[in-house]
Amino acid sequence: MPGTPWSRRELLKVVSAGATAGFLVECTRNAAAQQVKWSTGSEPPKLKAPANSCDCHHHIYDAKYPVDPRSTLRPGDAFVEDYRVFQKRIGTSRNVVVTPSTYGTDNRVTLDAVAAFGPTARAVVVVDDSVADAELKRMHSLGARGIRFNLAQAGATTPEMIEPLSKRVNELGWHIQINATAPKIMAIMPILERVPSPIVFDHLAHIPEPEGGNHPLFGQIRALLDKGRTWVKLSGAYADTKIGPPTYADSTAVAQAYVKAAPERLVWGSDWPHPGERENKPDDAILFDLLLAWAPDEAVRHRILVENPAILYDFPKSV
Numbered sequence: 001m002p003g004t005p006w007s008r009r010e011l012l013k014v015v016s017a018g019a020t021a022g023f024l025v026e027c028t029r030n031a032a033a034q035q036v037k038w039s040t041g042s043e044p045p046k047l048k049a050p051a052n053s054c055d056c057h058h059h060i061y062d063a064k065y066p067v068d069p070r071s072t073l074r075p076g077d078a079f080v081e082d083y084r085v086f087q088k089r090i091g092t093s094r095n096v097v098v099t100p101s102t103y104g105t106d107n108r109v110t111l112d113a114v115a116a117f118g119p120t121a122r123a124v125v126v127v128d129d130s131v132a133d134a135e136l137k138r139m140h141s142l143g144a145r146g147i148r149f150n151l152a153q154a155g156a157t158t159p160e161m162i163e164p165l166s167k168r169v170n171e172l173g174w175h176i177q178i179n180a181t182a183p184k185i186m187a188i189m190p191i192l193e194r195v196p197s198p199i200v201f202d203h204l205a206h207i208p209e210p211e212g213g214n215h216p217l218f219g220q221i222r223a224l225l226d227k228g229r230t231w232v233k234l235s236g237a238y239a240d241t242k243i244g245p246p247t248y249a250d251s252t253a254v255a256q257a258y259v260k261a262a263p264e265r266l267v268w269g270s271d272w273p274h275p276g277e278r279e280n281k282p283d284d285a286i287l288f289d290l291l292l293a294w295a296p297d298e299a300v301r302h303r304i305l306v307e308n309p310a311i312l313y314d315f316p317k318s319v
Contacts, residue, residue: 068103080117
């Protein structure tokens with residue numbers, strides 16, 4: 001038996017409802033997809049970041065600040081508002097801004113960014129041995145919790161500065177952060193074994209591939225981890241990989257070894273805007289999702305993303 005024919009008005013209502021539903025689905029999809037400056041892709045990661053997840057390593061670049069004439073790495077602008085788009089895509093809410101080699105010991109770009117982000121942000125700054133104690137205390141009040149020695153790039157810091165500066169910042173509860181090639185890290189290991197402050201290694205400590213966990217440096221980093229004062233950033237999967245995306249299988253094996261050895265002293269970092277990757281920027285959703293393979297246990301991931309950064313960077317419990 002044939003049904004009752006629809007009136008033109010009823011038909012328009014059905015079509016309109018369908019179009020509205022489709023529009024809402026598309027809006028939801030577009031809200032989740034975020035095109036981020038200096039990043040490939042736009043889809044959100046599969047991993048849902050827990051509350052208070054921290055990106056413990058990224059930079060801000062702004063041409064209004066003068067560059068250090070000794071610097072060799074000078075990317076384009078990557079503003080606070082650009083990073084906020086990154087946060088919306090990935091789902092993190094806390095962040096640590098690291099002064100890049102581009103600006104030498106001028107930390108204004110970083111400290112101004114931390115002021116803009118507010119209490120959910122911390123800073124790692126760059127100083128040399130001429131820095132005054134009063135300046136260190138001032139930067140502490142502005143959110144600084146560590147100093148970086150970027151020995152992988154030409155710049156303001158040298159190995160000779162590590163030990164005396166470590167003693168000075170240790171009194172503030174700060175750490176020293178090391179970014180260096182494997183040969184350089186191995187060369188300064190006698191210094192690192194005796195510094196009083198905590199140590200943080202950037203980018204998986206740049207363990208060379210394809211040797212990975214079989215390289216002597218990995219054993220040396222493990223020995224420092226076992227002493228309880230050393231941390232490693234699970235970041236820069238692309239820095240030393242020979243395999244590349246999307247699995248970064250060689251970097252993944254190193255990260256998994258760290259997770260097995262010392263999950264309580266690991267933090268995660270995006271390294272946005274990926275200044276070392278000048279030609280092909282990575283997909284930040286893929287990088288974040290590597291944590292699913294690096295730390296399959298949800299409780300361990302929570303520790304890496306939330307609990308460990310709160311300790312290392314002195315985030316208040318209420319933020």
